[in-house]
Amino acid sequence: MKRILSITLLSGAAILYHCQAAAQSVTDTLKEITIKVTNLHCGNDMPTIKKKLLNEPGVEEIRFTDIAGETSVFTIRYHTSAISQGEIEKAIESTPGCDNKDETPYRVKHSRTRKRNP
Numbered sequence: 001m002k003r004i005l006s007i008t009l010l011s012g013a014a015i016l017y018h019c020q021a022a023a024q025s026v027t028d029t030l031k032e033i034t035i036k037v038t039n040l041h042c043g044n045d046m047p048t049i050k051k052k053l054l055n056e057p058g059v060e061e062i063r064f065t066d067i068a069g070e071t072s073v074f075t076i077r078y079h080t081s082a083i084s085q086g087e088i089e090k091a092i093e094s095t096p097g098c099d100n101k102d103e104t105p106y107r108v109k110h111s112r113t114r115k116r117n118p
Helices: 002-024 045-054 085-093
Strands: 030-038 059-064 072-079 107-109
Touching: 030 085, 045 059, 045 072, 045 085, 072 085, 085 107
Parallel strands: none
Antiparallel strands: 030 072, 030 107, 059 072
């Protein structure tokens, strides 16, 4: 019985050590991206999105431009080990509107690559 317990404990310790080593080997970089957000209608929209993003794990800093039409550009610094650009974009698009909390009006505008004719 003692032998089984010892083997179990040693196996558990080996697995824990392996998991810890794998977690430490994940590279964390601080990355900065710019994201164009559309469907903004008032001056409160950008701070609403900023507040939502600052509550996401790994997001360090957010800056935004004034509204031009219905668009603003957000510059976001984040840790790649904690969150991805895709998750940031989903967080923006799931942010409730400042006028109606039941709506999620904000959209990330992706740049299109133009095809060249030879």
